[in-house]
Amino acid sequence: MKVLMINGSPHKEGCTNRALxxxxxxxxxxxxxxxxxxxxNKAIHGCIACGKCAExxxxxxxxxxxNEILDKMEEADGLIVGSPVYYASANGSLFALLDRLFFAGRDFAFKPGAAVASxxxxxxxxxxxxxxxxxTIAQMPVVSSNYxxxxxxxxxxxxxxxxxxLQIMRVLGKNMAWLLKCLEAGKNAGISLPAQEEKAWTNFVR
Ligand SMILES: Cc1cc2nc3c(=O)[nH]c(=O)nc-3n(C[C@H](O)[C@H](O)[C@H](O)COP(=O)(O)O)c2cc1C
Incomplete structure (x- = not known):
């Protein structure tokens, strides 16, 4: 089994990387x-809502x-996203990347996810x-730690x-490993993923 991690920091050897x-x-x-x-640390385009990814x-x-991450998510069993805190939120480049990643993504549901902040x-x-x-909009179970x-x-x-x-990070890793093994055991025991309903799109409610 494999977990993909995204370091949203421009610093390859910085705090977020240390946590990951x-x-x-x-x-x-x-x-x-x-x-x-x-x-x-290169510029990352925001989503331009062209809709091409739907095709x-x-x-x-x-x-x-x-697109590299989208390719890798086909095989990955879990995803961890780490970000440095910029003005009390995630770094702008990471947001730009995640908007496009999740808008295009089709291989995220039922794969455990966790976020890490530095x-x-x-x-x-x-x-x-x-x-x-x-x-939580992509049907991914969210993994937690002891804080x-x-x-x-x-x-x-x-x-x-x-x-x-650092302990919080280790516990998070152990918890994600445990959940991944539980999901694998469930799959081997014949527990199938929940049947998917066709998505209802209601843009406004009267
Ligand atoms: C533009 C910018 C905004 C920041 N805003 C915050 C902030 O709101 N709160 C905070 O505690 N640190 C803030 N920081 C500091 C970083 O979040 C912190 O040093 C982080 O651990 C760096 O992680 P990295 O080494 O992985 O990049 C900011 C840094 C930058 C460059």
């Missing part, structure tokens, strides 16, 4: 493979990792609320000192 590394370590110990995709399942913009000081819970909404999934620091060395934050 701790989650990955716990997942790996439980025999779950992990891969981190760094969104990097193709892929985004029209090719110059950032959205802040110097404040705004983590608002960030987690915003990120968790991508999972909200946050670390604190300005750089990775600060996060190293956040012993509670």
């Amino acid at each position: 590394t701790e989650v990955a370590g716990a997942l790996n110990q439980e025999g779950i493979e992990t891969e981190v995709i760094h969104i990097g 193709t399942g892929r985004c029209v913009f090719q110059d950032d990792p959205v 802040a110097r000081r404040a705004g983590t819970t608002a960030t987690l609320d915003a990120l968790n909404k991508y999972f 909200w999934n946050m670390v604190h620091g300005r750089d990775a060395a600060d996060v190293e000192q956040d012993l509670e934050g």
